[in-house]
Each structure stands twice: as C-alpha cells, then as structure tokens.
Amino acid sequence: MQRSSPSVPRRRAPAVFAAVVLGVFIVGLGCAVWIGLRGASAVQHLRSAQATVGSATTEVADPAGAIERLGEAAPDTSAARALTGDPVWGGAEILPWIGPQLAAVRTVAASVDDAASTAVLPLRAAAAVLAPGALHTPDGAIDVARIAAARPAAADAATRLRMAVDRIAEIDRAPLLGAVSRAVSSTSAALDRAATAAEALERATTLVPRMLGADGRRSTLLLFQNNAEWRSLGGVVGAVAQVDADAGRLALVAQASSADVTAFVDDPVLPLPDDVRGVFDTRPARYLQNTTQVPDFAVGAAVAREMWRRTHGEEVDAVVALDPVTLSYLLRATGPVTLPTGEVIDGDDAVPLLLDEVYRRFADPREQDAFFQSAAAAVFGALAEGRGDSTALVEALTRAGDERRLLVWNADAADQAVLDGSTLQGALPVSDDTRTTVGVYLNDGTGSKMDYYLHPRTAIGWCADGLATLRVSLRNDAPEPSTLPPYVTGGGEYGVRPGDALTGVYVYLPPGAEVVDRRTSSDGAVAPGFAGGLHDGRAVVKWSVQLSPGQTGVLDLDIRMPTTPRLEILSTPTRDPRETPDVGACPAAG
Template identity: 25%
Template structure:
C-alpha cells in the first residue's frame, strides 16, 4: 500500500536480553451515565434532614420521601435513554419529557411548600433546605424548558435534507441546529451557575450529595459547551465564508509512527459555501527527495528516518505533524493553500464503511464494516501485487471520504459526530485547523492529539515507531494494566503500570509471508519498535523495569522538540514478548483518573485494563 523504508535496520548486538512473563486481561473502563446522578444527588439523604429538624421532622420526613420517590421515578424515565446527553432523537426525547416533567414538577412543588419554606429559615440547616430546593428547581427547569425546546427544534431539523445534490450541503438546517444547541447550551450554563451558587449544605451527607450532583452537572455543561463550540465553527469549516482546502493523510499503522503510522498517500478535499469535493490521493513516492523532507535537529537525533511524508507522524504531537505535512504539500507540484490537515487510518476508514455502506474494489474484494482494516493493513500485502497496492488504497480512501459527505442528513451528521470522538481518542483520526479559533474547538473535542499537557486531566503517553522495514506492527499486540496504588498528601496520585508487548505472528504467516510484511535478513519476522514514554503534565515516571523474552535496550532519558521523555528499543522476534513495569505519578492538580494516550493499533480495542484502585481521588 505504501513504500516502506528500505534503508532502516537495527543493530541487534546493541540490545540486551532480559526475561520475564506476564499476561493481562483486557477490560474497557466503565462508562458512567452522567446526568441521571444529578437527579439522585438532590435527595440521597433527605431523611437525614428530617431527623436534624426535630419534632416537625416527621411530616417533613414524609414529604422528603415523596420528593425522593418523584425524583427516583424521573430517573427511571431517563434510563430509557442509554445516554441522554448524546441523543439527538426527538421521538425518544418526547417519550421521556412528559412523565419526567410530572415527577420533577411534583418534587419542586413539595420542596417549596409551607413546611419547607419554614424549615429554610432555620439557622444553619436552612442552607441544606435551600440547597435541595434549588436543585429541584434546576432539574425541573431542565425537564420543563430546555429539553422541550431542544426536542421541538430537532423534530424540524432532523427531517431536513442536508444534501442539495452534486456534493452541495444545504446550510440552513446546519445553521438551525447550531442555533438550537446554542440556546440549549445557554440555558444549561445558567442552570449550572445557579446550582453552583446554591447555599453550601452543612449536613455532611447532604453536602456530599450536593457535591456529587454539582460535579455531574458540570460534566453535562462542559460536554454541551464543547458540542456548541463545535457547531459554532461548522459553517466556517464547510466554507460559509469562502473556499477551504484540507489535506488528508492516509497512514498505515502496520508500520507504526508515534501519531499513527507511515504515511501512505496524501490527498485534499475542498469546501465552499456548503459544497464538498474530494480531490485525488497521491502515493508517498510523489513526496520524496530533499525538498520533501521536513524535520528538526531533535527529530534526527531521536529517529533514523528521512522525514519525508512517510515519517511525519513520528512526532507524537499532531500539531507539529500537520504543519510539516502542509509544508511538504506546498513544496510539491500539487501546491495549494491549506486550511487544515487530517490524518486517517484503516480503522477509521472501516468505521466509515460501516456507516456509509460496503465498498466494492474493481477486480478486488468487497470491503465491509468488519474486514476493511484487516485488508488494508495486512491482506493487501499478501493478495495484491505491490504495483497495485497504492491504487487500491487510494481508491478506498477517496471513495469512502466522498461517500461520507454525499446524501448528508442531520442523522448522518450526528452519526459522524458520535464516531469522531472515540476514533480521535484512539488516534485513528486527527485534525488540526490552521484557523486558531476553530482549532480550539477541535482541540476541545480531542482531535488535535498532542502530547500530555493537562495537569487536571492526567494522561501519560506511550508511542511506537517501527525501525524494521516491514508491516510487522499488525502483529504487535499491546496490553496495558493501570492501577491506582496511592493517593498522596500533596493531592497527586500514583499508579502502577504494566505493559506487555507480544509478537503474535502466526507460524503460517512466518513461513509463507512476503518480505514486504515480515522484513528481510536477520530481522525477518521481528517487531523492532522504538518506544517513547511521556510522563503526565506536572507528573513523573519512575521505577521502570523491563523483562520478557525479547531484546530490549536500556531505557534512556531523552528530549524531542523540547519535551522530555524516556525511550528504548524493543526487538521482539517471532514468538517473543516484552514487558515494562513502572510507576506514574500525576500532578497535585489532577482531578481525574490517569489515562493512556498511545499509538493506535489495527483495531478499536485499546488493550487497556484499569485495575481496582487502592484509594479514592480527593478534590
């Protein structure tokens, strides 16, 4: 599919052998439904309030139970939607709004009755009453004002056809959706501000319930604000103010580079007042030579690459990658103005095939939402002559991207939006806009994929770069176990991390596979990856040990473009594995669990297991 680096080899004599074995199950971290807990947080311990208020507490206690029952019923209604904050289905919203309103309204009425008003005047504990009253107001406003307005607008917008034919997008429904979400966002931000300004409860359990509800509502407000920010720049992205040109770098993760994979082909797409046109893709061989090499001294010090279009994703910061790719394009015969750069891999293409429909390659296989990634990352090198591989890949990438914007509807736009977030988180797609205000929105969505930089949302980076001229990273299976081991006095947390790398090359492929996949000479069937480890922003990595049956260089401290990291080389032969154990400590400012940012594999499963925590994060 793409021209590999034929000149790259690794000196095995420089690698040391260390032995250790480990197996780890792969479990996806739990995904929590956020905003139903806002309802639950209102009344978790209203019984405690009744007790605290003394003799009149019995009647208050009964009313508190009624509030609890109504809000619990509202929660059960919401559970009909798997993830209410992401749903764009007006029929589903209509189904839950009316019964939800009945319960939240009843709870609000009770909480503002005479006894509650009297109790709210009680010194100290009156703050607890007013907090509960305020929370019932916020939730009822959400049910009676915000959701109905969103539902009504969506009913109109969702029935609109975004496609005006000939690659033209009807902009009016996009603008209507943008305005609807902006209105909803304004209301939710006001509701969040109101909840945040409620009196601070004094009863411990009520305060805990309030704090939990506030945290969950903050998440809702943040996510909706991100969506609003994205929709606010969508018309510009679609060329409302004039033509835009975006580059699309198609990369193969079978030959890893930190941000994704070896660049196989580069194409362009343009938008102009809602019109969309997919340009041609060109093979990486058209972007070779000194004029196509863009790098820093730091790049060359860390990697033995030529840094033409094939190697630009060696930098784990896609912001740098995008600038360099644009420079290479503008120095080529295809030069145009560039407004942004997107990188995609076969896993992302497979998800688009699943969304748009199967792709029949002329004189080739039928690609589906299940087999596309395997074909483009492995089978193509076995079944298709090298001379035709670029043509196949360019055909698939061009047709899939073109189909994505054809016959566009709001439903399809929503499906694309839902797809983008997990694909960007796994680095299967990245995007940088060269318009600063717009790029902030893409960054907030996680699309710009930089190195770890947020102290409050800690992550550590683990990036891989194939040094063997091969497509052996298809056979690299990575498993990572992350377990919180201590919550430190300064507010930081420490986690133990175990990484297992396995060469999963089958015996049949080892015996019969082509050199293009396996590499040649003494490195046939070897995975030789240069591995970079980045600590969380404001944090550290310590106590690093290596093991397994593979050959592993002694880890070294290094620097890439001004950012410190640890690097090593793992040479994993057929049937071998490598293990890495280390501790990661976050910044004292961390407010969330540690996550892993890593080079993508040829599938959606991240191979990350978040183990049972030894302590709870205290904010």
C-alpha cells in the same frame, strides 16, 4: 395578712421548661420526619431522572430520541426540586453533619431540573434544523446554510447544560456521606456528557459550514494513517488526498501515495521546536510518513501541509487525519461500495482487507497504495453522493472522533480555536485540578507492518495518595514469520529479525510528575535503560522492546503526582477498537 408564697412560680418553672423542650423536640421531630419523607421522595425522583438523563446522554444513533428522553426527565426533576426547596429544608441546611447532605441534594435537584427544563427546547430546535434527510439541497450539495442555522440553538443548550455542571462542581464533597457523594459524582458525570455533546454540536455547526465552503472554496488535505505500522497518533501516513469544497459541493481533486510526496532528507521542511527534536529528532519534518509521530497533530499537520504545497503547488486550508477503522465506521453508514476492480468492500471487512490482506495480494508497495487509494475514493464518492443516513454518519464520525481516529487542523487560527478542548485536535495530554492524564504512544521501529499482530494493554490506577502505577504490556501474536510477506515483516532491512516487532513506547507524564520506580519484564529483547526528554513541560519516558511471535513485554512505572478525581490515559488508537486503556484499581495489585 398572709402573703402568697413565691415557691409556686419556682415549682412551675421546671414544668414550663420541660414543656418548651418537649415542644422543641416535637417540632424538631416533626421537621426531621418532614425532611426525611420529602427527602426520600426527592431521592426517588432524582434516581428516576438520573436514569433517564443517563440513557439520553449515551445515545448517539438517535439524537432526536435522546432529546425527547431528556425532556421526559423534567417532571421528576421538577418534583425533586419542589421537595427540596421549602423553608424547612433550607433551615436544616445550617445544621452540622446533616446540613451539607441536604444542601448537596437540593443543589443537585435544582441543577438537573434547570438542565432538563431549559436545555431541551434549544436542543429540540437544533435537532429539527438538522433532521435526517434535510441536510442536502435538491441538487445534491450539503446544505451548509441549514447547518449554520442550528448554531444559536446548539450554543444556547450547551451554555445551559454547562452552567448546571458548574453548579454541581461547586459542591464541597469533603463532608458528604458515601451514598450522597456517589450520587453527586454520577449526576455530574451524566450532565457533563450532555454538555459535552451539546458543545460538540455547537462546534460542528460553527466549523463544518466553513470547511465545506460556505464562505468560498476550501481545500482539505486528507492523511490516511495505517495502523499496521504504528505512529503516536495512529499509524504511518500511507496515502493522501486533496478534497475541495465550495458551497457544500465536494470534489476529490488529487490523490497520492506518501512515496509520491517529496522527502526532505537533508533539511526539515519546517523547523521543529527544540523539545520536539529532543524526543523525535527531525524525522517528523522530513518524511510525510512520520508526520503523525509527534502526539500533537498541530505540529504534524502543518508539516504535511507544507510538504503538499512544495510537491503539488497547492496550499490547503485544513488537514484531516483518519484511519481504516474510521473508514469502516463510515461504510456502516453508507453501505457497501464497489471498487474499480469490481470487489465490494463493507464495514466488516475494511480493516482486515486494508491492513493485512492487501499485502498478501500485492508485493509492490505502489500497487498496495493504489488499492488503498481506490478504497478511500470509493468511500468518498459514496459520501459525496449523499449515500447513508445522516444520523448514522454523525454516529460514525462521533465514534471516530471520541477514539481519536479522526483529527482536524485548520490553518486559520480562529477556525482551529473552535476545536479547543475537543479530541479532534489531537493535542497533548491535559492535566488540571480535576484530572490527571498520562499519554502512552506507540511507534514502530521495525520498518514493517507487524503492528497488525501486536496487542497493547494499558492500565493505570492510584496505588496510594499521590502515587499511581502505569502498566503497559505488548504481546506479539504474529503467525510463523515464513507465512508472512517480506513487506509485512520488514525482511530484516532495518536490523530487526523477520517476524520480530521492535516498538518504542513513549510515556508522557503530567507536568511536575516524577517517576519514582520503573520495572520491566519480557521474554523478548529490551533495549538497555530508558531514553526520553521533555516536551512542552511534560517529561517523556521512552521504553523500547523487541518481541518475537508469542512473546510479551511489560513496563510498570510508579509515578508521583497530585491525586485528582479523574485519572485518564491517552493512547495510540490501534486497529482493534476494543484495545482501550483500563483506568481503575492499582495495576500492581491486579
């Protein structure tokens, strides 16, 4: 009996194997096509959603419209989430190389969808409560109860948006391709702006009612900074005012020139920390004009509060600093105001009028201060009367706060903690694992108002891994000194030739940073060497330069510090809002 040959199964084995391989290939190809098609569609939806979210988060003048646009992104985000959430997509995330890209796209889609789908409702609720025209009571007071009622919705939206930002932050970007990595970064930035805006709304609805007397009378001391004579936080304090609030009703109860506030020539009014004295001596605690010299508003605000108490016998609850640029923003919201002289001032002429023309009109500093006080009182009167659209006022205050022209300090620690992390605190530069921040602060050394004519430019960029270059340049564009009043030039009273401007540039380095090289070039007079010190763990480098009209001075610092995704500069706000720091390419290569 003939036995069947065992060679037949062996011949069939390769065929079976080939069929399996072909099947796997076909399935894999099918999965790849499936993922590719769905991925392309998901990317289109995400790009559309990102454009919508981006436009919404940059719109300040129309919060209600911005919220509606944020809601309009929901269909795109939901579609992208569905396209990237199926089992085939999830299974492919374990593959090398392509897996991290797919996981990143899925996380971004889910995070943006959560933000657009869940944060819009509470934001819409908050916007409805804070609708323009609804924030004043029938008798003209600010409706502090209505503002406070918007807080729960604002807090809910802020929490949801911040959760979305944190979820994207957990993505490991090391294995991501350039296009995917850029998409993750830009989406994260857009959501972070939205979360920051919602957090600002939460802070405002928490703190504003308290500061406006929701729980009883509150007093606030206003410090008006003069950007024509620089101090670290903006300018010398030239005038002050006390505003009292009770249940949303505002009253201007006192005004004074800084010259009317007692100068504590012999002893500081409050003790300054040793490191602050090491950099600035005791001047910020002896003269009201210098209270904004320390680039930490909490230090100067407490000093100004004590000076006011000793001079006028009033202990205020809060201190707020602002400058003529902030007044110009407010005037664009309220409309023009009329001064006691009959002169009309508006948002376009406020800055040149208050920082330049007033010195040509009045030779007596007290007359100058009186004019400034009248302008501030007129703007305050317009606000107290409820003039101006509330949306425009929010835009004006938001812009001033973002530019660090509006600073707030509360004597109550719990109230002040509400502002933690915001620009309103006027705090020292903060660096962490995600950002590296350098401070560049300008202080006049001329005893003049010449800084109206000085133009600073600051730039910073990574020039190598762990090495950044900071460039600071100053240009004196003043006219012929003989055309300027002595009060503007200083008249040589402090040893600086009339028309020249002597400036101290204080550079605050991140904790642990080290200057490895420094270079200066100037057609003016540069003080020999450098000075500085240490302030709250931050090395401070001081560079002094004296410039005649038409001259320019430049400082370059090569700084060794850990590379982080974000590089930032905090700088003294000047009278020109366009003079903002440039962060990008290595300045030495520019």
